Amino acid sequence: MKSTSYFNETHELARDTCRQFVKKHILPHIADWEEQESFPREIYQLAGEAGILGTGFPEALGGHGENDIFLKIACSEELMRSTSGGLVASLGSLDIALPPIVQWGSKALKERVAPEVISGQKIAALAITEPSGGSDVASLKTRAVKKGDHYLVSGSKTFITSGTRADYYTVAVRTGGEGHKGVSLLLIEKGSAGFSVGKKLKKMGWWASDTAELFFDNCEVPCCNLIGPENAGFLAIMTNFMKERLSLSIMAYMTAQMALEEALQYAQDRSAFGRPVSKFQVTRHKLVDMATEVEIAREYTYRVAQLMQAGKNPIKEVSMAKNFATNVAEKVTREAVQIFGGMGYMRETTVERLYRDAKILSIGGGTTEIMKELIAKQMRL
Numbered sequence: 001m002k003s004t005s006y007f008n009e010t011h012e013l014a015r016d017t018c019r020q021f022v023k024k025h026i027l028p029h030i031a032d033w034e035e036q037e038s039f040p041r042e043i044y045q046l047a048g049e050a051g052i053l054g055t056g057f058p059e060a061l062g063g064h065g066e067n068d069i070f071l072k073i074a075c076s077e078e079l080m081r082s083t084s085g086g087l088v089a090s091l092g093s094l095d096i097a098l099p100p101i102v103q104w105g106s107k108a109l110k111e112r113v114a115p116e117v118i119s120g121q122k123i124a125a126l127a128i129t130e131p132s133g134g135s136d137v138a139s140l141k142t143r144a145v146k147k148g149d150h151y152l153v154s155g156s157k158t159f160i161t162s163g164t165r166a167d168y169y170t171v172a173v174r175t176g177g178e179g180h181k182g183v184s185l186l187l188i189e190k191g192s193a194g195f196s197v198g199k200k201l202k203k204m205g206w207w208a209s210d211t212a213e214l215f216f217d218n219c220e221v222p223c224c225n226l227i228g229p230e231n232a233g234f235l236a237i238m239t240n241f242m243k244e245r246l247s248l249s250i251m252a253y254m255t256a257q258m259a260l261e262e263a264l265q266y267a268q269d270r271s272a273f274g275r276p277v278s279k280f281q282v283t284r285h286k287l288v289d290m291a292t293e294v295e296i297a298r299e300y301t302y303r304v305a306q307l308m309q310a311g312k313n314p315i316k317e318v319s320m321a322k323n324f325a326t327n328v329a330e331k332v333t334r335e336a337v338q339i340f341g342g343m344g345y346m347r348e349t350t351v352e353r354l355y356r357d358a359k360i361l362s363i364g365g366g367t368t369e370i371m372k373e374l375i376a377k378q379m380r381l
Contacts, residue, residue: 011070011071014064014071014074015074017051017052018052021047022082025043026039026084026087027083030083030087031348033084033208034084034353035347037200037207037210038210041165045121047091048119049120051064053091053117053119054118055068055071055075056068056072056243057098061115062115062118066102068309069305073305076092076254077254080254083258083353084207084357085205085209085255085357085358085360086203086205086208086357088251089161089209092247093124093125093162095243095247096170096243096247097117097126098117098118100227100228100239100240101114101187102114103236103239104227104232105227109224109225109227117167117168122167122168123167124168124169125169125170126161127163129160130142130156130158137180138180139178139179140174140183141174142154142216143173144184144186146223149222149223149224151223151225151226152194152218152219153186153195153221154216154218156213156214156216157214158214160211161211163197163200163210163214164210164212168187168189169188170185170186170227171185171186171187171216172184173185173186175233183231183234183237184227184228184230184231184232184233185226185227185236186221186226188219188221188225193219194217194220195216195219197215198215203360204356204359204360205356205360206360241365244365245318245366246301246304246305246308246318246322248325248361248364249304249321249325249326250325251361252322252361253298253301253325253329255329255333255358256294256325256358259290259329259335259336259354260290260336262351263287263290263336263339263351264287267287277339283339286339290332290335293328297325298325300324301325303317304317315374315378316379319375322365322366322371323362323368323372329361329362330359330361333354334355336351
């Protein structure tokens, strides 16, 4: 389901391209990739060649234009049809790693890094979260000290999507004093002296994504890799969070949508006590409630995207969208598993994977609790 009033012919052509890409290159293999907890690096290159990675980025850097949010939504919805949030998160890690470089980086930096990533030749990751604190960005401890024409970076990051195989890392560091005014962003490249990547982390969901810890031990980073002004990184991070939270909202309602579709089909096909499960009132009403909440989550997310498209800064609304959509994802996937009964607990069913994948959506990009604090602040509470 989609609200056609938000999408034009160009959007639908992009949607069809993504749909065919998923059908040809992902769906035949996704069950195996989930069990392997990885997918081939070649998928990045294929997605780059298909133009999928270029949505949301300037044409001058190999993209399709950066001001069409609904083009990105159309592609994101179809990529989620892969049924693997982990694959989508890893394939889309450039969407949170590149924007600060494109918006705030020097001309030389963005022209060197962005085209390679958008084409799928290189992989980019965002590194903000630390072991000492997740959503509390203003308290990050990874330190960068300027020495000549280099920064020396010391500290660690954790829960980094695309962490094990990224080539470029957009890293939040402390270059100044305590609090948000001392935060900067640096581009750190794989192979830099003093930089190491830990083993791939084992997760409850998002199995197909690689998630890792990063370690910096007096890591040498050229000063020209500074993204934006020194000590001004917090603004770039917060600006970046807006689109990340919108993306997580999309992932959430699509996770719920697919779970709903699976449950609808199963309830019609499965019989109990001499009639289809869908003929029991308790099941019908459950499915109605699921469908209602999915519709609301999707339409409100579209509304927030429309505000962003118009150049607004809907901090409150995007936080509300993320909280509502992720709550719907958890609820609808849980109910879908319940409708499936024992089969819903089996790895061979899509709803089992969707149920596992749903939980991270209310944590990543700022937890539900942090979103409520942001909403309260916008309400002047």
